Amino acid sequence: MSLQRVAITDEAKKIVQQLKEAHGELIFHQSGGCCDGSAPMIFEKEDMYLDESDILLGNLEDVNYYMNEDQFEYWKHTHLTIDITEGRGSSFSLEIPLGVRFIIKSRLLTDEEAAFFNPKT
Amino acid sequence: MSYTKPNFKEKYGNFINGQFVDPVGGEYFENRSPIDNSVIANYPRSKKEDVQNAVDAANAAKDAWGNTSAAERAGMLNKVADIIEANLEEFALVETCDNGKAIRETINADIPLSVDHWRYFASVIRAEEGTATELDANTLSMNIKEPLGVVAQIIPWNFPLLMLSWKMPPALAAGNCVILKPAEQTPSTATLLMEKIADVFPPGVVNIIHGFGPEAGKPLASNSGVDKVAFTGETTTGQLIMQYASKNLNPVTMELGGKSPNIFFNSVMDEDDAFLDKAIEGAVLFAFNQGEVCTCPSRLLVQEDIYDAFMEKVVARTKAIVQTNPYDSNCMMGAQASNDQYEKILSYINIGKEEGAKVLTGGNACKLEGEFANGYYIEPTILEGHNKMRVFQEEIFGPVLAVTKFKDEAEAIEIANDTLYGLGAGVWTRDAHQLYQIPRAIKAGRVWVNCYHAYPAHAPFGGYKKSGFGRETHLMMMNHYRQNKNMLISYDKNKLGFF
Numbered sequence: 001m002s003l004q005r006v007a008i009t010d011e012a013k014k015i016v017q018q019l020k021e022a023h024g025e026l027i028f029h030q031s032g033g034c035c036d037g038s039a040p041m042i043f044e045k046e047d048m049y050l051d052e053s054d055i056l057l058g059n060l061e062d063v064n065y066y067m068n069e070d071q072f073e074y075w076k077h078t079h080l081t082i083d084i085t086e087g088r089g090s091s092f093s094l095e096i097p098l099g100v101r102f103i104i105k106s107r108l109l110t111d112e113e114a115a116f117f118n119p120k121t
Numbered sequence: 122m123s124y125t126k127p128n129f130k131e132k133y134g135n136f137i138n139g140q141f142v143d144p145v146g147g148e149y150f151e152n153r154s155p156i157d158n159s160v161i162a163n164y165p166r167s168k169k170e171d172v173q174n175a176v177d178a179a180n181a182a183k184d185a186w187g188n189t190s191a192a193e194r195a196g197m198l199n200k201v202a203d204i205i206e207a208n209l210e211e212f213a214l215v216e217t218c219d220n221g222k223a224i225r226e227t228i229n230a231d232i233p234l235s236v237d238h239w240r241y242f243a244s245v246i247r248a249e250e251g252t253a254t255e256l257d258a259n260t261l262s263m264n265i266k267e268p269l270g271v272v273a274q275i276i277p278w279n280f281p282l283l284m285l286s287w288k289m290p291p292a293l294a295a296g297n298c299v300i301l302k303p304a305e306q307t308p309s310t311a312t313l314l315m316e317k318i319a320d321v322f323p324p325g326v327v328n329i330i331h332g333f334g335p336e337a338g339k340p341l342a343s344n345s346g347v348d349k350v351a352f353t354g355e356t357t358t359g360q361l362i363m364q365y366a367s368k369n370l371n372p373v374t375m376e377l378g379g380k381s382p383n384i385f386f387n388s389v390m391d392e393d394d395a396f397l398d399k400a401i402e403g404a405v406l407f408a409f410n411q412g413e414v415c416t417c418p419s420r421l422l423v424q425e426d427i428y429d430a431f432m433e434k435v436v437a438r439t440k441a442i443v444q445t446n447p448y449d450s451n452c453m454m455g456a457q458a459s460n461d462q463y464e465k466i467l468s469y470i471n472i473g474k475e476e477g478a479k480v481l482t483g484g485n486a487c488k489l490e491g492e493f494a495n496g497y498y499i500e501p502t503i504l505e506g507h508n509k510m511r512v513f514q515e516e517i518f519g520p521v522l523a524v525t526k527f528k529d530e531a532e533a534i535e536i537a538n539d540t541l542y543g544l545g546a547g548v549w550t551r552d553a554h555q556l557y558q559i560p561r562a563i564k565a566g567r568v569w570v571n572c573y574h575a576y577p578a579h580a581p582f583g584g585y586k587k588s589g590f591g592r593e594t595h596l597m598m599m600n601h602y603r604q605n606k607n608m609l610i611s612y613d614k615n616k617l618g619f620f
Binding site: 031071089105 | 305306355
């Protein structure tokens with residue numbers, strides 16, 4: 001079965017490819033709260049210190065997508081699609097100089113997806 | 122009263138070493154107003170070379186500046202306050218244009234509060250004393266506060282001049298040189314301030330760098346010529362800045378996100394009086410500044426036996442919010458600060474609906490007419506649900522209130538603390554015991570009791586948990602910008618006798 005927690009739109013894929021050409025290997029990290037938060041951020045692979053508290057949610061265009069475990073606790077019943085929109089953010093996410101921002105579109109997991117990802121123990 | 126969009130130059134520079142300079146690479150970015158998506162001006166797209174120039178200027182200035190007297194520094198801070206105050210309406214208009222917030226907020230809150238924070242630090246630095254302790258008959262321990270040297274400050278776009286005025290005065294009062302990077306969405310009032318105060322401080326003491334996070338913010342936060350980084354923003358960037366600071370073993374202060382509970386106990390409805398009226402307004406303060414506040418009271422907790430009657434009043438008061446031209450003083454809620462913010466908020470309202478939250482009011486974008494049709498407006502929205510929903514747990518940073526009910530004190534405290542964050546909270550009650558005991562049980566740095574969204578100087582502000590650390594808007598912030606020099610003095614003429 002090839003169910004995925006995260007997906008990416010074609011428009012967002014183009015930006016990821018563009019950033020990979022400019023910066024090399026990348027990761028996505030889902031940020032927490034405040035002004036520019038609650039948004040996916042993309043960094044050079046070695047830029048951010050990750051450990052076992054960062055949950056790997058999936059891989060999009062060869063870019064791993066992480067979220068901190070305490071945040072994941074509230075997100076685990078939702079499916080995420082990474083999209084791109086015009087805009088500015090003041091974080092260190094690499095797409096910002098292009099005048100675009102990654103954003104998350106969410107929906108609830110289907111029953112089938114929920115049974116697969118969050119089996120009742 | 123209605124104002125119009127202020128005039129701007131075509132482009133502006135960075136402010137380095139006492140003057141405006143073009144970015145080294147010659148690149149600029151276009152800044153637009155979220156009110157109508159019209160162009161404001163072009164600002165420098167700075168890179169690491171520009172950052173380095175600012176860091177060099179600040180380092181060249183720091184020794185002389187650090188040796189100025191408290192009286193001299195206080196005089197200059199007071200001068201800045203006087204200049205902002207004398208130009209209050211101009212600053213307010215520029216802020217409204219750049220950020221999108223209603224003019225009645227910038228005129229009555231952002232700008233006057235900014236003035237007061239400059240004055241506050243001008244006054245407290247004069248009243249400070251070091252300490253001296255006689256450890257024994259011949260030994261004196263003396264503590265002298267010394268500035269760190271060069272401080273980098275990175276601020277967000279929700280209160281541009283006010284966040285600058287929370288950050289710069291304590292660092293300058295403590296004798297540091299500052300390099301501040303405004304958010305790229307809102308570079309205008311920081312620039313206007315530099316135009317007005319260009320001659321107040323010696324060159325290099327105050328520097329402003331514009332640009333994007335990965336291109337200008339990161340080189341600033343990681344620069345080895347910087348002695349401290351102060352940041353207000355979101356959690357992931359906070360983590361990155363702490364990593365960069367760890368390479369330089371630099372101290373940091375962090376003011377990060379929140380998901381603040383606003384708790385209403387049943388006694389608020391014991392009387393239909395002025396206090397109940399104030400309490401209803403307190404619940405509707407989620408819409409203040411379009412909800413773009415780190416301490417937005419975005420989780421409303423209402424005791425179950427008053428829930429229906431209380432919410433009827435809250436919904437009615439929310440529906441009375443006037444959304445119109447933000448330059449009009451009748452406007453109560455302006456535009457969201459940017460397109461991506463607007464998209465994100467709508468996406469959250471949508472996930473709230475999908476998770477089963479009930480829309481009590483709002484729930485859509487707000488369409489204004491004419492030139493404002495291109496701006497980013499959202500209806501104040503109330504979603505009824507439970508605390509495990511994502512709209513109850515994530516900071517939306519928009520005019521979206523998530524409401525739920527609680528049975529008793531224990532459940533109110535449990536829900537209030539069931540969050541990653543701990544920045545602000547509100548407690549409303551007529552019960553004298555609850556007034557003290559509930560705030561003590563809430564894990565947050567600021568608990569407003571029978572009020573909300575007040576930010577006076579001399580009441581320390583900062584977070585618990587994932588909301589960060591450090592306390593601003595209080596004299597204790599100056600110690601986050603200083604070293605302690607301990608002089609241990611011996612008055613004993615006799616040797617130890619070891620050698």
